[in-house]
Amino acid sequence: MASKDSRASTSINICLAALVAAGVFGSAQAAAPDTTRVIVAFKPGAAAKVKAAVGAARGAVKHEIFGMNAMAIEVPNAALKGLENNPNVEYIEEDVVRRPFALTTPSTGTPYASGQSVPYGIKMVQADQVSDSLAANRKVCIIDSGYDRAHEDLSGNNVTGEYDAGTGWWYTDENHHGTHVAGTVAAINNSGTGVVGVNANQQLKLHIVKVFGKDGWAYSSSLATAANKCGAAGANVISMSLGGARASKTEQKAFDTQYANGVLSVAAAGNDGNRIVSYPAGYASVMSIGALDENRQWATFSQYNSKVELSAPGVGVLSTVPMGGGIEAALSVGSATYAPGAMEGSPLKTATGPLADFGIGDKTNSAVAGKVCLIQRGTVDFAVKVQNCQNSGGLGAIVYNNVAGAFGGTLGTTATSIPSVTATDADGAAMLKQLGQSATVSVKAANYAYYDGTSMATPHVAAVAALVWSFAPTCTGAQIRTTLNNSALDLGPAGRDTKYGFGLVQAKAAHDRIKSLGCGK
Template identity: 75%
Template sequence: MTKHDTRASKTLGLCLAALAAGVIGNASAAAPDTTRVIVAFKPGAAASIRSAVAAAHGNVKLEIFGMNAMAVEVPTTALKGLDNNPNVEYIEEDVVRKPFALTTPSTGTPYASGQLVPYGIKLVQADQLPDTNAGNRKICIIDSGVDFSHEDLKDNGSNVTGEYDSGTGWWYTDETHHGTHVFGTIAAVNQSGVGVVGVNPNKALKLHIVKVFGANGAWTYSSTLASAANKCGSAGANVITMSLGGGSKSITEQRAFDSLQTKGVLSIAAAGNSGNATTSYPAGYGSVMSVAAVDENKAYASFSQYNNDVEISGPGVSVLSTVPMGTGEDSSLSVGTTSYGSSFPMDGSPQQTATAPLADFGIGDTVNTAVSGKVCLIQRGTVDFATKVTNCQNSGGVGAIIYNNAAGSFSGTLNGTVTSIPSVSASDTDGAAMKAQLGQSATVAVKASNYAYFDGTSMATPHVSAVAALVWSYFPTCTGSQIRTSLNNSALDLGAAGRDVHYGYGLVQAKAAYDRIKSLGCGK
């Protein structure tokens, strides 16, 4: 695109940059009366552009790896002069990119006993396709790094590489938990008695980590993402996974992903969590697969963005995976001699254990001292979770169980309300069973864990990326575009027949994709 072609859209983009500059985070927002933009320039002109930026009393924030472009911060009044520089190809806003936040015991086949198998592993058929050949593929994770000391990740050993960034730090630390959760879905290790399993659990898959989110913020710039993607390509990645995005396009970013596609790289990104029809980027680029989220019942997640760019779906509701050691929460729930496995800690619950007789607290909308010294059994609905738990506490209750008023399990939040009693959620069927056990001794426990349940298209994306690498490992002569086509054509159709805005082509299926390529060949 020529400089003249981009001028009209550029003006609107730079107006938006003033809004982006007001965000506070580790990405370092632009100072007042300045703006942060990407300047693309002619080959060999980098020194000239640096001089022009300095003359305009600006500074270079990032030289984009692998491209004739740099992110700069300059006074807004200097943009016109910079735009008229004969070495400048185009100028665009450096837009913001943000990260987008149910099990069964292993029977010993195909995973070692003593672990939990997240529902998504079976939902995408990863348990039906061994990762025997995964060593010939590499996934690059662009996220918040990974706690590589984690008990369920560290044994991936030398198969994992990464980079240091002066802004975000070393790749093997994770201050936001997000990247560690993504990593676990892809490659949590199959080992007896420890944690969970990932889609590729047998320590063969190669991974490269580029850390774009640091300790003090939850956003980054499109220039950083473009540079990170090019670093993934330089590291030999076959698949790039991005559980992140934002609402505006970037020419620079799109060029990076388009170029990577021509080199055979498959880029995959989250559709977004706004629950509306807007398109997020990079998921919205044609060279990137856009991933929507479904729950354990294969139903569309209410938060998942829906539009014509949505291409495929993955498990993204109540996904159990790894988080930095000791930073997660787990719960346990029992009544009498029955243990209930559908419980989740309420977000914000104190880490405590309570044991007392179980009492019916209805919907928990009023204080009732009849439950004093007891564990409250509360039905979901009418009032929010925080009100229910607070009313139980104010009634003298020592613990709270909120059971679903619809089919299935759920996770909930106290929305910042401070309570002093442990509280958990339970499924509708477990709630009904517990109603028949009123008066029996109930134990509600919330405790620290190395694992956590997260929701989001961020969780769906690594399922799809890991399946892509798994299937591709059996057919390494296929191109990334061919694997993409085969994944789409073998997906489990959900919702309206054919591709639709909520599910795309459907739920990604590892074994079905393998069978299709084996029968029909690459890209069919």
């Protein structure tokens, strides 16, 4: 369903890309086989009567939706008909599942302080050409898995958040996804540290609503509450790198209400690479965002349909993850330094030894004892290749691609004791000419990671919306939306299309358009 991260990964890989899956939300247990979880919308003032009816049906209230006359309940299947006929009930619908959907240059000192990496997406959306000096008048609400408040590149931001009984405090992030999203929005411009976000100078206000716990998914009822809490917190923009395959009337009402109140909501189109519409991205009141690579090409995992409105960088996006939650790989052979990918599941170690050709790694070979194995991808699992190297006495493993480009590998549940990394086909060919030279393979913990996904594209658009809007705070959310669409860089077929929407979001073009034409032109 998702494109694998080609450079680094965390406990949720690139972004938990599945659209529909079973599981639990927070500490709540999944419904028993003979019960069902639904949303009940009721008439104003009828909450107590509906709760009593749920109790009489031997059901339980699971979540009271903030700001709406609705609640999520779990009841025996046999009791649903009676509740549907209750005169205090307006409608009942399934409480559907929502999941999160998971290349730099050195800063030159202008406009960002030196000693940082500038993710390619920052320049691609023109964020480096528009000052965020006025961004203090805007607030972005991020609905996701939390925010690592202790992160070196995030701790200085103006950020508030919500406590949730199911997921806990907003300032922890067990899944890493929310912190990665937040870094794209507002990683701080601080000399010698990490990366920069679209709004990098600590002016933008952030509000965090944590709907994903360590289990990595939530119900639509929780998302409706989250949207309403964003609105109550004074958010101008809502960023949602999440979705599911079915619509929810209650959820749609929440986003429609926020849109009517002037809030601009932005959501990921989804990572299944097909024409299916995911939600909330599919609602008319929400912008659906597709993903591009560093060459402005459509990412093959990005869902494409008539709802896709804008596109943004979503392949190999470097951003923040909870401190120590990322993996950084390094590789050198002789005097040459390479840019490897991390092998998920590799121990955090460094190994040095002569480089030896280990073929495709399908069997042990004592000739590589005390050496670093160079292994071609193909035929057998990565775990088997690395384990065979280890069992042969190898000190470390490099698996290079058998097709063009980089790739991400995983050892799965196999425990190995030697560090292992991945390499491109070109780098592999170069290293085959360096056999016998000293090779060093290193895998260590990091505070940053490369992720792929429409999850990564979405915060680019949300952050650009806030940045542009900060110069014209009297514009409405709908007008900012129109301006972003009209100023986008057209890609693919001329005009709006299913893969790129109106095109690549452009901060300076949108800013200049408002300056010359006014709001919503």
